[in-house]
Amino acid sequence: MTLSDRYNSVRKHTEHLCSPLKTEDFVPQPVNFVSPPKWHLAHTTWFFEQFILKEHLPDYTPFDKDFSFLFNSYYNFVGKRVFRADRGNITRPGVQEVFEYRAYVDMHMHILLQLKSEELKELIELGLNHEQQHQELLLTDIKYILGNNPIFPIYDENIEWENQKNAESGFVKIEEGIYEIGFEEEGFSFDNEHGRHKVYLHDFEISKSLVTNSDYLGFINSGGYQDFSYWLDEGWSWVTENKIEAPLYWHKIDGEWHSYTLKGLEKIDADAILTHISFYEASAYAAWKKMRLPTEFEWEIAADKLDWGKRWEWTNSAYLPYPNFKKPEGAIGEYNGKFMINQMVLRGSSCATSPHHSRKSYRNFFHADERWQFNGIRLAK
């Protein structure tokens, strides 16, 4: 696949994900951590305009001078930005104009790809990987917007992948010793996967399967949400202050657990893999099972023997720099490094991850209370 084809394919996929939406669905930002779909469409485009076209396409005229201000996310280097929490109140530019913005940037990117495909390969790949990250966020944000509507609208009634099952069972044993961690293959990677380095691991066992809804119902039904002894202290505060008693999107209706999926509200599928739980819940579940979560290093070393790719898997590793991590210069340097505090690493990828956007050295990260991603639990001991 040429870079140009790949560019087309990624950009089209974003728009494809939006095809079931009504214009109104593109607008709201129900909570700080969710962004409006319209914003994702524009922001991924802004990335190409800001970092590639403005820099590298001679005589490029930006589509609209206000867009740089409106669709910057968190790049302080690029100037003042709309506060994240206000994104949902900006109705203009409208959805139609944002699609025009995409078309305009795509057209110019194709000109550029003719001219400088090789020279800019790396930067364009970063833009495409950035867009792929936003594709997953787009899906999870759409789910959040629709799933918090009291009438539970259906996104796509044919989606089957939310209720994936385990293909394996049992535990893998790994021997004590020195192992190598971090990106080594060819192809794209983010700065936070570098540099490759050694770690010492002690003997451990890690489950080949993920925790299922049925497993987790065991925890709920045994009073897991009411017993502080399983919980981290901040987790227990989170449970009591927010009156949490089940995963996100779960609703008890007439005594029976249901959950909202992109297919609408349906009864819990007991065999399906659990999803939408916080790190606190993952940690409490593991304590209840008298096991623990793996570290990100254990996960990476065992990855080849595991059935993964269905849920982002909470690890018990904090998101911190690898030895010899180097923050790139300028705005691109703000991509990862500045988030390395108070977040936990998730490994693997999920049913909502874009095609060709996963690898075993990938480090995803979220705050311990965030549940709206398709995350899950794998146990270790």
Place this chain on the structure above:
Amino acid sequence: MTLSDRYNSVRKHTEHLCSPLKTEDFVPQPVNFVSPPKWHLAHTTWFFEQFILKEHLPDYTPFDKDFSFLFNSYYNFVGKRVFRADRGNITRPGVQEVFEYRAYVDMHMHILLQLKSEELKELIELGLNHEQQHQELLLTDIKYILGNNPIFPIYDENIEWENQKNAESGFVKIEEGIYEIGFEEEGFSFDNEHGRHKVYLHDFEISKSLVTNSDYLGFINSGGYQDFSYWLDEGWSWVTENKIEAPLYWHKIDGEWHSYTLKGLEKIDADAILTHISFYEASAYAAWKKMRLPTEFEWEIAADKLDWGKRWEWTNSAYLPYPNFKKPEGAIGEYNGKFMINQMVLRGSSCATSPHHSRKSYRNFFHADERWQFNGIRLAK
């Protein structure tokens, strides 16, 4: 005009006010006190369905069973409602469906109007006056949504009425004595204007004109926002905590004051009547002028000698029941009485008030810090 014609006229006017909007503009709720335009369209319709069609049209089938839940505003009698602050995150039903809801209810209302026009006259009038109230809120909410967009979109470039001027000047003197207050004429009125009763007024003078932008710039330029001695204690906290230094929608650009109007961002028109100020600002301005605001009773008695109808005029009266005020039974009783605490009365009407929706006994009310209505200042002494 028949009731049926009046019904048509009021209902069409609501839709007319929305004609300059894009679909996206119908969705957001940027702050708690602003509602999405879509919600206004649906809620005014819900009022007819809930209180009239369901009760009085035999065999009426509601348009959608969920709408009663989604579009109730604050009528506890009618059951659980969507929290006010979540209105901006409900993308479905979409704008198109809401217009269909309006058409469906209108069609059934016309059937009902054939059958029971006389019998239900009063209730239908209440529904129409309710919708007229929402028409003004619709305009002020649209202004808030567009006016808080950093690109300041234009609603209608032909609107001239925001920059109205005074037609009179000087003061009216009223003699001490017993006066009668409250609704007495024929026609529609709200419960809070009843019952008519006597008050004793002392000699007072009241301005025939409203405070202008130019007058108010005098207050700003003399340091009015920096001098606590003009302010009520809560007003001073409001100014300092929110860093207030001008009316809502005012922006100082390159040393010159501009304001956002429905025509877009423009330079302040010095002769135009001031608007978008809080009660705190009105009170501080009056103190600076060594005058005061009138009471609502003074205002009503002087009304026939005044030039009014351009701004809702803050009075120094708290919103409280008249002697012999009677709260109606049931849900309709929640219309006014339950808000009679911690709000101030505004009298008159504004440039944004719907046609045929003003009278001198009308009691509008807002919290002392609310500025997004077209309100203004009339002085007394």
Place this chain on the structure above:
Amino acid sequence: MTLSDRYNSVRKHTEHLCSPLKTEDFVPQPVNFVSPPKWHLAHTTWFFEQFILKEHLPDYTPFDKDFSFLFNSYYNFVGKRVFRADRGNITRPGVQEVFEYRAYVDMHMHILLQLKSEELKELIELGLNHEQQHQELLLTDIKYILGNNPIFPIYDENIEWENQKNAESGFVKIEEGIYEIGFEEEGFSFDNEHGRHKVYLHDFEISKSLVTNSDYLGFINSGGYQDFSYWLDEGWSWVTENKIEAPLYWHKIDGEWHSYTLKGLEKIDADAILTHISFYEASAYAAWKKMRLPTEFEWEIAADKLDWGKRWEWTNSAYLPYPNFKKPEGAIGEYNGKFMINQMVLRGSSCATSPHHSRKSYRNFFHADERWQFNGIRLAK
């Protein structure tokens, strides 16, 4: 009684009220609206130093230069002040030093009283009335501090006055007509009781007795706290957000209602007069009884026929200026006028009011949710 004797008597009474306290009790400020006893002792003294000694006693040396900053309450004219919410964290100066401050100022006040008793009579009277107001706040703040201690310490086991009973019953009828309102007698009064003016009252009846605990238990037991229809809208939010289900200091222990009084925790005395309720509760109770609260004007006109002085009585009047109210110049002008927004008037006085500190024109005022004063309910119809 000479002014000098009166000065002594008022000042000693403040210290007498503190005699049951331990040093530790003088320190905390558990909520914003409560001040530490130490602060009351110092602030009332500061008033004499700041407004009288510094101005009128030649060569007066302030006790400590920092005290003006530490013990100002809300007089912006006098300069920067310690934020109200931080008062509870200032441990130095200690209680002993504050008593020394009192002694120092008293000594100098006695010198001044020799010299200028006549000339400064009015200002000194204001200082003494100010201290008397703080005596009541001191008692209610002490009650709050001890009453929120889980071990419920006793302030004074011989206090009987909290459980006062009604001495009268039935209703007084007042005829429609013009009446005069406001201070007219000789003696001290606050600016907010002036100027005397006419009001027109319609026929009304007002209860000679106050609502008792037994009456109010009727409201509680009939589900009054669970039925929105009795409540103002903001009152209902207050009830649901704060999970209110009884007056302040009431605790249900083994199925039986107790309340904390200055004598400790004891069973509710059914015949005693109800106290520690918010305006919201007073208003809801009146609605449940199908009556209403009197206005402050009705109260004042009926006062001579009533049994009052046991509880501060919530009226349905907002705290607003009388016609011709004049704010005094300078810092003294901040005493009352700047609070005339979003507060309700209470009339009468309470069992905790200082001797010789009540009159029928007295206007007390609190926010609608404040309950820690000894307030109560008198019904009208």
Place this chain on the structure above:
Amino acid sequence: MTLSDRYNSVRKHTEHLCSPLKTEDFVPQPVNFVSPPKWHLAHTTWFFEQFILKEHLPDYTPFDKDFSFLFNSYYNFVGKRVFRADRGNITRPGVQEVFEYRAYVDMHMHILLQLKSEELKELIELGLNHEQQHQELLLTDIKYILGNNPIFPIYDENIEWENQKNAESGFVKIEEGIYEIGFEEEGFSFDNEHGRHKVYLHDFEISKSLVTNSDYLGFINSGGYQDFSYWLDEGWSWVTENKIEAPLYWHKIDGEWHSYTLKGLEKIDADAILTHISFYEASAYAAWKKMRLPTEFEWEIAADKLDWGKRWEWTNSAYLPYPNFKKPEGAIGEYNGKFMINQMVLRGSSCATSPHHSRKSYRNFFHADERWQFNGIRLAK
């Protein structure tokens, strides 16, 4: 030293630290993370009563049945506790009673020490180490209480240890390889230092000295607090929201930097070791110097070659369990494990650490924004 002597020595030291305090100083809790000195005195005593005397001394009668409720800190196993934020409002029991409580428990502990010194050695050591931890908190909480008083009271004018200097300079080089981490020596240790395990470290260099005030003034003066590029994203939010521009307790007076120390307010000593900075500030300073903070493992391996014990040193390691960490059963298990989320490890000890309470495997931990401990910065590269 016998266990009995050691018990005496530790217990006396706590009381010695309180000797400069006035009774009033024992009461307040100015912010959530600070506890009243009175509370520390009681809580450390409660630990011995609750976990040792009640369990192991036959026929022991608790001093006061309410104390178990009042002075529990965070042990959910032991039942309901006073909310941490309310500790500052509990005036009774008073300071005198708390000292009596200490004497009562000490007396019974001495009886127990006669009987079961050997058997309970480990538990008593835990109690003593617990009290030593609170001794440091007591000092830092006292500093916070006095340091936030606008008159800056002096705790002890003879304290010299806050302005300690570095004794060494230059960097230590450590070679790549496998190292062992965790407690191994004889003597007391906390559960979080176990179990000893291997880690792989890459080549690194670590400074023998800590950052000084003079060094840090370089960062301040070069605009470090105004340049986002040095900061973690959450750190930058923290700086801008809280308007941070210097370490805690620093005040710029007439253009010159001062800081509050336990000796009072004094000019910054340029050569003294910097203290009272957040992890965010430590991390930003390191970025400005183009270096980094060490990990806790690097620190432990290099410790023997370093000059440490003057400041708690922020590491770039999150507080997480070691491999094979085992949470003890019951209440004691709540000591450490449940805090292993969203906190950063500090290594070493400080000028305020109690004698005989430091070792190189000790893991202290605080949130990234906490500054009131005597912490500091050591750089690595």
